[in-house]
Amino acid sequence: AQTVTQSQPEMSVQEAETVTLSCTYDTSESDYYLFWYKQPPSRQMILVIRQEAYKQQNATENRFSVNFQKAAKSFSLKISDSQLGDAAMYFCAYRSGLASNTGKLIFGQGTTLQVKP
Amino acid sequence: DTAVSQTPKYLVTQMGNDKSIKCEQNLGHDTMYWYKQDSKKFLKIMFSYNNKELIINETVPNRFSPKSPDKAHLNLHINSLELGDSAVYFCASSQDTGLPQPQHFGDGTRLSIL
Numbered sequence: 100a101q102t103v104t105q106s107q108p109e110m111s112v113q114e115a116e117t118v119t120l121s122c123t124y125d126t127s128e129s130d131y132y133l134f135w136y137k138q139p140p141s142r143q144m145i146l147v148i149r150q151e152a153y154k155q156q157n158a159t160e161n162r163f164s165v166n167f168q169k170a171a172k173s174f175s176l177k178i179s180d181s182q183l184g185d186a187a188m189y190f191c192a193y194r195s196g197l198a199s200n201t202g203k204l205i206f207g208q209g210t211t212l213q214v215k216p
Numbered sequence: 217d218t219a220v221s222q223t224p225k226y227l228v229t230q231m232g233n234d235k236s237i238k239c240e241q242n243l244g245h246d247t248m249y250w251y252k253q254d255s256k257k258f259l260k261i262m263f264s265y266n267n268k269e270l271i272i273n274e275t276v277p278n279r280f281s282p283k284s285p286d287k288a289h290l291n292l293h294i295n296s297l298e299l300g301d302s303a304v305y306f307c308a309s310s311q312d313t314g315l316p317q318p319q320h321f322g323d324g325t326r327l328s329i330l
Contacts, residue, residue: 144321
């Protein structure tokens with residue numbers, strides 16, 4: 100079975116600085132997708148970024164980028180120029196690429212990010 | 217124009233009662249999900265429906281019964297509520313035909329059992 104591990108329960112960053120959140124996963128599959136979701140205090144689950152395992156290039160979305168290391172099964176999220184609105188809980192998630200495993204996400208434990216002004 | 221909407225947002229009820237949570241998506245997606253987020257914020261899949269057909273049922277007690285009247289709706293009915301059912305329940309949807317798309321989540325329903 101696949102597992103996702105976020106080893107940092109809490110992180111903090113100074114406004115305008117850069118922070119990296121760690122995520123490792125375990126799978127025997129070669130085709131899969133990885134995601135980072137943000138959950139602010141409002142409780143919404145907001146997609147931050149996605150990465151397809153078959154793509155070697157790291158995904159980027161504005162200030163958010165990932166470092167995808169397939170061999171090491173590592174998928175870290177880098178937030179540049181941190182803003183107060185980035186404060187939230189961040190979840191790493193795995194989705195199998197197998198058609199029989201229709202879409203379910205396997206989540207890590209989450210990392211709470213505090214942004215200091 | 218909310219994409220995935222859940223009702224109610226908050227539900228407070230007594231142990232032993234039966235309650236339902238409704239979910240609707242207007243994205244035209246073919247797959248819908250229920251996730252449970254416990255008090256430690258851990259999120260876990262409960263059910264998945266694809267075009268009204270049950271695809272995933274993850275060792276959830278049979279007191280929980282999902283119902284999908286059409287592919288835009290996936291409701292969750294819970295019988296004989298227990299203290300351990302207190303959690304936030306999230307509905308989500310995605311388009312899984314062709315290249316899988318990310319899941320869109322509702323705002324969650326916080327269920328509190330007294």
